[in-house]
Amino acid sequence: MDTVKQSHSSPTDELDDSQKPHAPKSTSAWTWLNFLGNVSQSEVDVLLLSTAFKFLLFPAYRSTDFEVHRNWLAITHSLPISRWYYDTTSEWTLDYPPFFAYFESLMSIPASFIDPKIVDLQNLQYDAWTVIAYQRLTVIISELVLGAALLRFIRVSVDPSRQRILSASLFLHPGLLMIDHIHFQYNGFMFGILLWSILMACEGRKLASGILFAVLLNFKHIYMYLAPAYFIYLLRSYCMSPAGAIIPTRFISLANSVLLVFLASLGPFVLMGQLLQLLSRLFPFTRGLNHAYWAPNAWALVTAADRVLLQLVKHLDVGLVVNESGIASTSRGLVGDTVFAVIPNIKPIHTFIITIIFQMVYLIKLWSAPTYKSFVAALTLCGYASYMFGWHVHEKAILLVLVPLTLLASENYAYYKTFVIASVAGIFSLFPLIFTPAETLLKIVYSVIWGGMILYPLHKQLYEFPSSLPWVLLESFENAYLYGFAFLQAFVTLFPLMTGGNPDTEFLPLMATSVYCAVGLIWSFIRLSTLYIIEQY
């Protein structure tokens, strides 16, 4: 067997089927997909096997987001466009930008043929098999946009076999699986558009990139987190010459295209004079700093520190002024303001200023080095900064970081390690989203398999031995942190069993998850920022 191993590592064996030219006749069935290049069998495998697996998830747990989207199907199908952003039949009002509403409207047409009850506005909480199958199927089909973008990334990559692993990692991402195929949302589709846009930037078609991003913004406004990087990048590298002079024609064409996109989206509502109503739906400023489950960002650590300080103050009687309403404010329960007991309270404006300051640093760097790679890094960091310091960030927003970060993972070992820490912590931080027992096993096993399949080969290809003692120590700390997740999962699983569901300590596993993930995500944030700032582009 040893000899077999040797021959495995011989150079001829390393030739992947990706690296050889494909026989044209073998792919004749796929000629209509020519813009993707020739689709190899292994890529079809990933698509078919993952689709089959996603079929099996149809009866899985689904969150209220499922009913939200069903309701939107009903709203967009049965109401005139002027009523879309006013309807309050269900508590799940339409709060995505108009393109998404159009998208729902489009999807509601087949739905009405399949089962008219799906698009019945009054038919709340409808959960017949038809609606489940139909909506789940639309997620799978719309996700093909993501698949196509990822395939295209393989075709333009300098190292297709490595990019193939990364592309597969995104297509099979546990985060997307949990959020889209269990919890229920259309993130795969949206990230598909984002990746198409990044791909256009990669291929130098920057106008298309800008237009696609504008389209994406009108599908889901959370992508505004990334907008500063787009703005600076397109302004500097597309609208200006390398010397720094503005090229008017390009500027005007970009501005006009983006305006046109927004006009197509918001135009009807502007004409009807509903813009303010629409915006009030899109940006509800009535929520608190943290979600019920603290998204593992900087504020999670601050809140946790406040809780610890409160206990200290209570027991030591230091004489600090304690905010009484803060004691009552727990992390559990309804969406509302998180009031700190010891630490001064945070206002939305503070989070906004901190985010902007961090983003400014990256944007200055991007301005001075407007290359594609710098752009992707800045894009990731803009998203990351918003996630870290934003107001009322949802844990699902971590995908905004993980997806573009994946594109950087194969740069070198430093980036790879950043990617690993962020991915593991980020995916783990999504676990509380899926809390039903049957799906708990599913999410853990799936994530572990994904981690093994993706991280191991990349690690093997990219590993660099740390050069000095501090780096060795750092490396071992990071590894210890990563192994710690096994213990964290054991704690989260066993703690409720040991305490027997005592409501006083119920929050502890969630808090532990949040804080532990926050440590990793913040560390990964620091790593990535440092890497970006010091790197010469």
Next chain:
Amino acid sequence: MDEASDVMPSELPVERRQRHTRDRTASLNSLSHFKSASSKHIRPRSTLRNRGSNASMKSVGSDTDHSEIIAPIPRRHLLQTSQSLHWLRVDTSSGDEWLNRGVSPVSASSVGSVFPNNRMANRLSFTALMEHERTAVGPSSTADARILEDDQGTIGAGRRFVRWMHRNNMKHWVVPSAIAASTLVKWCIGLGTYSGHNTPPIFGDYEAQRHWMELTVHLPVGEWYTYDLQYWGLDYPPLTAYVSWLCGRIGSLIEPSWFTLQASRGLETGGSKLFMRATVVILDLLLYIPALYTFVCAWQGTRSSRKRHAALLTLLFHPALLLIDFGHFQYNSVMLGLTLLAINAFAAGHDLFGAIFFVLSLGFKQMALYYAPAVGSYLIGKCIYLGPVHGTRLFLRLALTTTLAFVIMFAPFLPPFSPLSTIAAPIIRIFPFGRGLFEDKVANFWCFTNVLVKWKQIFASREGILIKASTGLTALGFLPAVAALIFGGYKTRLQKDAQNHSVDVSPSMAPSSPTPILPLLPYALLTCSMSFFLFSFQVHEKTILIPLLPLTLLLSGAAPTDDVFLWGALGNNVGVFSMWPLLKKDGLGLQYLAMLILWNRLTGYNPFKVRYRNFVGLLSSVVHTVIIILHLLELVVTPPARYPDLFPVLNVLISTPIFGLIWLWSIKRLVEVSWAISGLPGKRGKEGPSLAASAISTTSSSATFGHSPMRGEMGVRATSLGYASGRGRGQTDARRRALVASAGGDREH
């Protein structure tokens, strides 16, 4: 062969590819000087080609082409010197007898005796037989076809995955990750609904299993088989009851309300569903998956690890079993796993363990009886093979072990623990002859012919005749398997020239040595179980799982262009299709679709590819098309009121002929394989087999010789692989048998 296309990127120029193959071959054989000798690739091919038959060359010598033997051969012989000397030492005293030794099973044991204490020595490769058959199939599967295999997707996702894992140094993670992935898939199937979900008052199989846990936990053993028979009375053998009791106890510890007597009837809470699903998955992990793993090790030990891993993947995602056990809800994997363990034990030569496992399998579910004729006649065949003295000894041991195992299993129902009359209840419950010929629409002979001949009306008052007829037909159906095994044992029986054998043969007399009739066993199991499925009484559509197990085992050992593979894939797909009405009723339509996509992609079987080359290829294209059309029709057409069962009947009409053909095919294969093992009837003289073998091996080598150079290279590889992994495992006679079989294949095609 397939490894050849495995290891190298198929777009490499042919010249490079050949060199590559050769390097690998050489390294496998650790023949360092061999590379230099292989500057012209024709030579090593021919030499290696003949290496497989060198024993016969040695014995008969002049029959083979000596001009082709060049330098590398002696080295190989050197490796075998110890064996040869060993033979010679014995042979000096045995005169003529040593000529036979090459072929007779004795040689296997004598080789084994060179490597004492080597457990691997007991592994017998029946896949080596298939491998060789494939090289000799003829021009239909030429090298060019195989080069394109990857691009045309005939290799299958499983193979590609295994290859990728091996390339990325994750070889050791293939098995754990495959098991984890299959468990994940099983768990996800379990997210769906189950048999009898939300259908009071009687519910379905899920409630039956849950009810048994409830009653075994709360009632004394004596009442298990008599308690409220109208509501899912226990009708499986005692092991099921014991397992139910165990699950019930554990479940009651977690949540007592799941299994309270009477009150928990029809309980469908999320927690209890989760627990029930978990018991199936855990029992599957404890029994069936280890059984599959040991199967791949024990039966495919001579294959490359890539192929074994791919075979394991094929078996792990077996769609019919997954859908029934984890979707519909049953514990078939326990029964099949125990049977599989029994088969593995037979392959490893531990017949007594095998017998115990099989009794346990019978004790878990009486459906294992479908295998019983094959297993029984295999053991009888083995006893005959061992000869009067040792055979009788083994027979007595087996009889004693089996009886003891049964007695222990039924002990709670037997005198010291309860009155003798108690035993009647389980026996009556287990064998329900009072229920009629068939119940639902099931794809067997009776239901199939019922379309024309209304059996139940004709024999309304004379059920006895029908029972006799079905028993008779079933027996007739499995007779070939029984005959092949027993006759095979007789043909290959050890020579009883006592004076020469007393010293040398003794190791082979230990019941732990492999028998030559082992390769017959999977086919015999298939023939038997299919015959039961087709002809016996009270068959349920789920029972197709039992014939599908040996069929899938055979498939996992075959290459994607093989007839065995095509039959196996067709059988599996049609098997799943035949359960469609059941799965549809359970609300598992989506899982049905998903599992079929997943498994077919994994094995690399494209159901809609038109294969004109052979009968089974053409048949499967037609059948799959018809199935798709039927499914589409079912979507749009509502059956007329006169024929509410239109679609189930059409299902039966499509499935039954396929099952019948598989049954016939397995009989044909039985004949072929037993022919390969023991030669034609009446030709066995003193030196008959060795002559036959040498003649055949020459045929086969010249047959392969005539094809393109690539074929020869592949032959080299197969032989060398067989040698490399067989070295020290006593594979000599397995290899020879394989060669004989390949010749058989030649004639047949």
